[in-house]
Amino acid sequence: QNTINKIAAGEVVERPSSVVKELVENAIDAGATAITVEIKEGGISFIRVTDNGSGINKDEIEIAFKRHATSKIESIEDLMAVSSLGFRGEALASIAAVSQVELITKTADSLSGVRYTIDGGVPGEVAEIGAPEGTTFIVRNLFYNTPVRRKFLKTATTEGGYIGSLVEYLALSHPDISFRFISNNQNKLHTSGNMNLKDIIYNVYGRDITNNLYEISGKSQDIEASGFIGKPMVVRGNRTYENYYINGRYIKSSIITKAIEDAYKGFIMPHNYPFSAIHFKINPAIIDVNVHPTKMELRFSNNEYIYNFVYDTCLKALNSKEL
Ligand code: ADP
Ligand code: MG
Known part of the structure; x- marks a missing residue:
C-alpha cells in the first residue's frame, strides 16, 4: 500500500508548489476567507498552509488521508459544474506518502482541536490540542524517502519562485480571499480579501x-x-x-x-x-x-x-x- 501510494504520489506531487496548490485548493473548498502560505528553503524543508475554513472532524481525519477519500464530487463530468476545486481525493494521501505531515484542525462545533501526524504514509496518533477554528497543514522534508525524486528538484530559490507565482495566481483568482505569503520569514504578499481585481493586480505586480x-x-x-x-x-x-x-x-x-x-x-x-x-x-x-x-x-x-x-x-x- 505504501509503495503504491509513493508511486501514485509522483503524479500529484511533482514539487513543493504542487503541495501548496493542493493544500490551498482544499482551504478554498473549506470556505476559508483567509489563507496563509509559509515556506522555508523553497518549500523543500517546510511548507505551512493555515486557513480559517470549516476544519476537519476528528473522526474524518484518518479517512481524509486515504486515497479516493474525496467528499466532493461524484464524477469527472460534474467537475465543470461544481465549484469545489478538489475532485480526485488523492492529494492528502499523495503528499503524506512522500513527506512528514502535521495537521492541526478544529471545527466550529467541537470543543477542542486535534493534532495528527503522518510520516512517509505511516499514521501517527490523533490527539486533542487547543487550536483556533480552521486547519493548518505543515509539510516537512518533501521527498525525504524518495531520494531520486528529491534529486529532480531545482534550487530552493527556483522552487520558492514557483510557489510565489502560484500564490500570485491564486490571489488573482480569488479577490474575495485574503492571501498571505511568507518565504524564509519575509512577507512577500498580502491581499486583504476585499479588493477588486485591479487592486490585486497592483498589489501583486506593482x-x-x-x-x-x-x-x-x-x-x-x-x-x-x-x-x-x-x-x-x-x-x-x-x-x-x-x-x-x-x-x-x-x-x-x-x-x-x-x-x-x-x-x-x-x-x-x-x-x-x-x-x-x-x-x-x-x-x-x-x-x-x-x-x-x-x-x-x-x-x-x-x-x-x-x-x-x-x-x-x-x-x-x-x-x-x-x-
Ligand atoms: P479532495 O480535495 O479531492 O477531496 P484531498 O486529498 O485533497 O481530496 O482532501 C481529502 C479530504 O480532506 C477533502 O475532501 C476534505 O474533506 C478534507 N480536507 C482537506 N483539507 C482540508 C481543509 N483545509 N479544510 C477542511 N477539510 C479539508
Ligand atoms: Mg484536494
Missing part, C-alpha cells in the same frame, strides 16, 4: 503593470470574459504573467492561450509573453474535460468559436483606451 492596463469585457452565447490585459512594456520572457481562469479554476487550455497570444502579435516583441488576468465563464455544456492526474486539458465542442471569441475580445481591449 505600478508598472497597473499603469498599463486595458480592460477586457465580452459576452457571447456560451462564454463571458472579464478582467485586464497589459501591454507592451509589461512583458516577461515566460508565461508567468499570463493568468486566466476558467469558471474560477486555474486551468490551461491550449486554444485559449493561443488566442490570447495571437491577439498580442503586433503589440509585443516576439518571444515575449503578455500580462493578463482574465476570468472566463464558459457554459459547462460545451466543455469536454480530459483529466490526467496532474494536467487537465479542456476541449470545447467548438474550438473555433472559443478561439474567435477570445481573440476578438483581447484585440478589442488592446485597441481600446488605456485605463
Whole structure:
C-alpha cells in the first residue's frame, strides 16, 4: 500500500508548489476567507498552509488521508459544474506518502482541536490540542524517502519562485480571499480579501503593470470574459504573467492561450509573453474535460468559436483606451 501510494504520489506531487496548490485548493473548498502560505528553503524543508475554513472532524481525519477519500464530487463530468476545486481525493494521501505531515484542525462545533501526524504514509496518533477554528497543514522534508525524486528538484530559490507565482495566481483568482505569503520569514504578499481585481493586480505586480492596463469585457452565447490585459512594456520572457481562469479554476487550455497570444502579435516583441488576468465563464455544456492526474486539458465542442471569441475580445481591449 505504501509503495503504491509513493508511486501514485509522483503524479500529484511533482514539487513543493504542487503541495501548496493542493493544500490551498482544499482551504478554498473549506470556505476559508483567509489563507496563509509559509515556506522555508523553497518549500523543500517546510511548507505551512493555515486557513480559517470549516476544519476537519476528528473522526474524518484518518479517512481524509486515504486515497479516493474525496467528499466532493461524484464524477469527472460534474467537475465543470461544481465549484469545489478538489475532485480526485488523492492529494492528502499523495503528499503524506512522500513527506512528514502535521495537521492541526478544529471545527466550529467541537470543543477542542486535534493534532495528527503522518510520516512517509505511516499514521501517527490523533490527539486533542487547543487550536483556533480552521486547519493548518505543515509539510516537512518533501521527498525525504524518495531520494531520486528529491534529486529532480531545482534550487530552493527556483522552487520558492514557483510557489510565489502560484500564490500570485491564486490571489488573482480569488479577490474575495485574503492571501498571505511568507518565504524564509519575509512577507512577500498580502491581499486583504476585499479588493477588486485591479487592486490585486497592483498589489501583486506593482505600478508598472497597473499603469498599463486595458480592460477586457465580452459576452457571447456560451462564454463571458472579464478582467485586464497589459501591454507592451509589461512583458516577461515566460508565461508567468499570463493568468486566466476558467469558471474560477486555474486551468490551461491550449486554444485559449493561443488566442490570447495571437491577439498580442503586433503589440509585443516576439518571444515575449503578455500580462493578463482574465476570468472566463464558459457554459459547462460545451466543455469536454480530459483529466490526467496532474494536467487537465479542456476541449470545447467548438474550438473555433472559443478561439474567435477570445481573440476578438483581447484585440478589442488592446485597441481600446488605456485605463
Ligand atoms: P479532495 O480535495 O479531492 O477531496 P484531498 O486529498 O485533497 O481530496 O482532501 C481529502 C479530504 O480532506 C477533502 O475532501 C476534505 O474533506 C478534507 N480536507 C482537506 N483539507 C482540508 C481543509 N483545509 N479544510 C477542511 N477539510 C479539508
Ligand atoms: Mg484536494
